[in-house]
Amino acid sequence: MKNDLPSQTEAEDALNAVHNIQQNLLIEYSPPVWLRLIMSLSYGAIFFGYGMTEHENNWALAMIVGAIIFTLSTALYYYLYKIQGIKIRIIPRSIKAEKINAYAAIGFAALGFFSRFLRTDISLDWAPHICAATASIVMFWLLIMLPTGETVVEEK
């Protein structure tokens, strides 16, 4: 292969082909936006319910309902991909996706902690609202940018 190296133009064409087919696959087969919105909002509801829960008040129920809706919508998300012929990756293999998932996991853990701690210990009553909204937005962003858990959707 060393004696038959492609030209710069051929190399660019090959990279463009890789980029185009990956992006086309990610965009064409992605599940509907409403499903990703439900997943994000129910995920945020878990954070909100957790932050607002005191003993067994109604917010504990909100957290449980949020968790159930999130689980069901995630299962539907996985199923919709599968019937189209795509099995999404739960644990990423690329370094870029691993980093994004690691940062997200740390961020969600921090949001969960602060959602409750700031309200109960520092009396910031709006903390669960902010943390839940942030968790929803970040989850929605992840579902848009990393729909199959591996390759990032990006503009060329």
Next chain:
Amino acid sequence: MPELDPIIHAPNRLRICAMLATSAELDFRLLKAQLDVSDSVLSKQLKALEDANYIEAKKRSYNGRPRTWVSLTDLGQLAFNNHVAALKSIINND
């Protein structure tokens, strides 16, 4: 400097690896539709990648119908990443 992989360098095989790199597994029919090739052409390309241990093909029944799921192996992922890096280095060096 990473070297180009002669097995992946063929246009259809490069596109197959690119698609497989996005997910855990892809259905044979989806690959066929995306590449717009016949069953025999796709099978031939997949066989070349399978012989190099770059992909794995598993047949499973789904709703009573057989489906072939194709995935990139760790070796295939590494080879694909190296190939893309080699293409980028050609662009940067010229």
